[in-house]
Amino acid sequence: MTTAWLVLAVGDDRQHGGNDGYDDNPRExxxxxxxxxxxxxLAVGDVIALWDKRExxxxxxxxxxxxxxxxxxxxxCRLCDKAxxxxxxxxxxxxxxxxxxxxxxTPGHRVxxxxxYRSQHGQRWIDGRGLLTGRQLRALCDSPxxxxxxxPARWERLRDALLATERADLAxxxxxxxxxxxxxxxxxxxxxxxxxxxxxxxxxxxxxLLQEQGERCAISGPxxxxxxxxxxxxxxxxxxxxxDFGGFLLRRDLHRLFDRGRITVDPETGLxxxxxxxxxxxxxxxxxxxPLALALRPEHRTWLTAHWDEHRTGRQ
Numbered sequence: 001m002t003t004a005w006l007v008l009a010v011g012d013d014r015q016h017g018g019n020d021g022y023d024d025n026p027r028e029x030x031x032x033x034x035x036x037x038x039x040x041x042l043a044v045g046d047v048i049a050l051w052d053k054r055e056x057x058x059x060x061x062x063x064x065x066x067x068x069x070x071x072x073x074x075x076x077c078r079l080c081d082k083a084x085x086x087x088x089x090x091x092x093x094x095x096x097x098x099x100x101x102x103x104x105x106t107p108g109h110r111v112x113x114x115x116x117y118r119s120q121h122g123q124r125w126i127d128g129r130g131l132l133t134g135r136q137l138r139a140l141c142d143s144p145x146x147x148x149x150x151x152p153a154r155w156e157r158l159r160d161a162l163l164a165t166e167r168a169d170l171a172x173x174x175x176x177x178x179x180x181x182x183x184x185x186x187x188x189x190x191x192x193x194x195x196x197x198x199x200x201x202x203x204x205x206x207x208x209l210l211q212e213q214g215e216r217c218a219i220s221g222p223x224x225x226x227x228x229x230x231x232x233x234x235x236x237x238x239x240x241x242x243x244d245f246g247g248f249l250l251r252r253d254l255h256r257l258f259d260r261g262r263i264t265v266d267p268e269t270g271l272x273x274x275x276x277x278x279x280x281x282x283x284x285x286x287x288x289x290x291p292l293a294l295a296l297r298p299e300h301r302t303w304l305t306a307h308w309d310e311h312r313t314g315r316q
Contacts, residue, residue: 004047004155005038006141009057026050026057028122033072034115035083038150047155048121049128051137056128059162064120072114075107131165205242206230209249213294218248219263219272221293231255233303245299257284261311267304270296273312 009026030050032039042048044065050057076083077097085097085107093105138144140157209230217223231250234243250258257263262275263284274288296304 002045002047002155003043004049004140004153004158005042006049006051006137006151006153008149009050009052027125027127028120030119030121032117032150033070034117035072035074036150037148038152039115039117041152042117042119042150047158048119049137049153049158051134054134055130056132056137058125058128059158060121060123060125062119062121063123066118066120068116069113070116071111073109073111075109077102078104078108081108126167128162128167131167132161136161202230202242205247206249209247213249216249216293217251217254218292218294219254219258219287220251223251227251229255231258233300233307243299243303245297246303248294248300258307261307263287264308264311265292265304267301267308270301273308 007030009030030048034040042062042065044062046062047059048062049059074083075085077085077095077100079102080097080100082097082099084099085095087095093103095105095107096103137153140153140161142152142154206229210225210228215223215225215228217228228249229252230247232242232247234246254263257278262278264273265271266273270291272287272290272292274285278284
């Protein structure tokens with residue numbers, strides 16, 4: 001019988017009142033230690049589903065678990081000596097104990113030796129954003145109302161829930177009922193009808209950019225028109241307007257990275273700024289510090305400043 005685990009991974013927002021937190025990279029690994037309930041139960045071959053309280057992040061199979069020992073600072077309520085308290089960002093005092101109800105600004109602390117664990121699950125990682133909500137994921141657990149960061153879930157329920165989505169291959173590509181790796185399965189085909197919201201004037205906006213810039217990606221240079229998309233330098237979803245000189249032609253992959261802020265442009269220098277997370281990908285990292293493939297107009301710089309402020313200011 002396959003074992004599945006729902007584990008909480010929300011980066012800096014992950015609640016860890018009793019310690020200094022963990023180094024998580026959901027696509028590759030998940031870290032915990034012997035102070036965490038269920039710490040010794042996860043095993044190689046288990047399915048691991050990571051979520052951020054709101055939705056599924058992704059799902060994979062654990063192919064390795066690294067263990068070690070470390071010195072760890074553990075924090076606790078000075079009144080009842082329990083580590084079950086919550087750090088509050090907007091209230092004072094900054095901490096409230098879930099056990100005795102005491103509030104305090106600074107918790108007590110001690111150093112102890114713990115066993116550390118880190119799952120390795122990057123080999124079969126499949127992104128699950130937008131597939132299952134937090135409420136749906138809680139219902140898959142043995143104890144739906146549990147507050148534990150690592151909680152056992154029913155694999156068959158998780159599998160069926162994934163099979164019911166448009167990405168049925170998530171479950172089909174992981175494990176069968178006996179815990180054995182699956183071979184390739186036929187992918188369901190056909191068509192379905194759906195209502196979609198379209199951007200009025202998008203074709204005209206793209207045609208205008210082609211006339212102004214030619215068959216040229218603003219980031220990488222000359223490219224066939226078939227792979228160039230009209231990218232707004234601002235959020236069209238919010239404004240619903242096509243502004244003059246408010247866009248670039250971008251290659252499809254670069255458009256996606258630009259929209260997510262992983263590639264942006266320093267409005268003062270006009271040089272590309274590539275997020276460090278793209279360093280392993282030479283195709284993108286070699287763009288860092290390079291000039292754009294077209295001359296910037298003042299209108300471009302105005303929009304690029306807003307994009308820069310959203311994705312870079314305050315993070316340096």
